[in-house]
Every structure is written in structure tokens, then in C-alpha cells.
Amino acid sequence: GEGGGGGGGxxxxxxxxxxxxxxxKTGANPLPKNQPQLHSIESGxxxxxxxxxxxxxxxxxxxxxxxxxxxxxxxxxxxxxVHCVGKKQQMKHKHSVILDTENWKTPNxxxxxxxxxxxxxxxxxxxxxxxxxxxxxxxxxxxxxxxLSCGKNNEQHDHHHxxxxxxxxxxxxxxxxxxxxxxxxxxxxx
Numbered sequence: 001g002e003g004g005g006g007g008g009g010x011x012x013x014x015x016x017x018x019x020x021x022x023x024x025k026t027g028a029n030p031l032p033k034n035q036p037q038l039h040s041i042e043s044g045x046x047x048x049x050x051x052x053x054x055x056x057x058x059x060x061x062x063x064x065x066x067x068x069x070x071x072x073x074x075x076x077x078x079x080x081x082v083h084c085v086g087k088k089q090q091m092k093h094k095h096s097v098i099l100d101t102e103n104w105k106t107p108n109x110x111x112x113x114x115x116x117x118x119x120x121x122x123x124x125x126x127x128x129x130x131x132x133x134x135x136x137x138x139x140x141x142x143x144x145x146x147x148l149s150c151g152k153n154n155e156q157h158d159h160h161h162x163x164x165x166x167x168x169x170x171x172x173x174x175x176x177x178x179x180x181x182x183x184x185x186x187x188x189x190x
Contacts, residue, residue, distance in 0.1 A: 009127055010181075012104045013052055014097070016132035017059035017067060020185045021045050021076075027061045030070040041074040045131065049076045054107055057082040058094045058130075080107050094137055095144035098130055101176060124176050131183040138182040145180055 018024045023039045030039045049055045057079055061067060064084050071079050083097045091097055104126040132138060 010052070010129055011054060011106070011126040012128045013048060013055045014058045014094075014103075014128060014130045015045060015049075015055060016094075016134070016137065016185065017057050017061050017082075019133045019187070020131055021057065022067075022070065024061065027063070029063045029066050030061075031066045031073075039070070041070075041076065046074065046076055049079055053078070054080050054103075054105075056080050056097065056103055058097045059084055060086045060094075062086060062088065093140065093144075094130075094132075095141045098128065098141055098180070099144060099148060099178065101126075101178075104128065104176075104178070125179055126176055127179040127181070129181045129183060131185050133185045133187075135184055138184060141180070142182065145178060149177065 015021045017030075018026060018028070021042055022030050023041075024030050028039075032038055055078075057067065057071070059067065059082070062084050064082060067082050067084075071077070071082070081103075083091060085091045085094055085097060097103060130138065130141060
């Protein structure tokens with residue numbers, strides 16, 4: 001990608017947990033007391049986590065502590081954050097996490113990245129990858145991303161009389177754009 005940082009130009013990766021990163025289904029505890037070895041982690045996605053500095057888990061599974069412990073046990077130690085979303089959570093939707101610009105930035109930049117970070121302040125577009133096994137999650141995130149990018153153009157002028165708005169607010173520097181890659185995760189049917 002043009003103008004992207006390291007890591008193949010991908011700034012941030014968002015992974016679903018149930019039936020994507022882990023073998024758990026519909027909110028199950030990944031470390032059940034009687035069978036702590038029951039669930040496995042997807043080896044390909046584990047490699048992604050180990051090789052990228054900014055990977056976030058975005059899940060509707062509410063077992064936050066167990067998920068964090070599971071990740072440690074499976075060697076996914078450098079996950080940036082686990083975000084539990086849902087009706088009872090602070091964040092209701094995955095798109096709230098994915099479209100939050102704070103999550104796109106490189107965590108704990110090294111000295112060399114600090115210089116890149118300076119460019120990052122001017123960086124106007126970020127690339128994110130979202131991996132989820134549910135097509136509906138992808139559709140919802142894309143719809144919100146679209147609304148957001150349209151909103152950028154709309155919320156500037158109030159509709160009634162925008163003629164005296166001398167174009168000063170047309171391009172708010174504070175809102176970079178997101179180049180979002182959606183990956184529909186499918187387990188091989190064995």
C-alpha cells in the first residue's frame with residue numbers, strides 16, 4: 001500500500017473470538033473448569049497476532065478475563081486489547097471499536113517508529129483488517145463506515161443556510177479515513 005507504515009501497510013487488525021480465533025461458540029467460556037484444554041486457538045491467526053504489533057480482539061463473548069487468560073496460555077501474548085461488546089457492555093457494537101481512530105495507532109512506538117509517528121500525525125488514511133465468521137458483522141461495520149464517511153461531508157454545513165460558511169470547516173484534519181478489509185473467516189468443513 002502507498003504511504004503505509006511497516007507490517008505490510010496494515011495499521012491494525014481486528015479479530016473476532018468465537019469460531020474465528022478460538023473454537024468456542026456463542027459466548028462460551030474458553031477455559032471451562034472441568035475441561036481447561038477443551039478449546040483450541042486457530043494457528044494461522046495466532047501467527048498473525050505474533051507478527052503484528054496492533055491486534056485487537058472484538059467479541060460478543062463476555063468472558064473477558066477468561067479470554068485474556070486463554071490468549072496468554074496459547075501464546076497470543078502481545079494482543080493489544082480485548083474488547084467485549086454487546087447489550088450489557090459499554091460498547092454495544094463491534095463497529096464502535098473498529099471505527100475508533102484511537103485503536104488504529106501503533107502502540108508503544110519504538111524510537112524508529114517515533115519518527116514515523118510524526119508522519120502519522122499527518123497520516124490521513126489507515127488500513128485495517130477485520131476478521132469475523134459472521135457476514136452480518138461485516139455488513140454492519142461497512143454500513144457504519146459508509147455513514148461515517150458520508151457524515152464527514154454532511155455534518156460540516158447545516159442544511160438551511162450554508163452559504164455563509166466560508167469553507168473553513170470543510171476538511172477537519174482530525175478525521176483520517178479508514179481503508180477497511182473485511183475477511184469472512186470460514187473453517188474448513190471437516
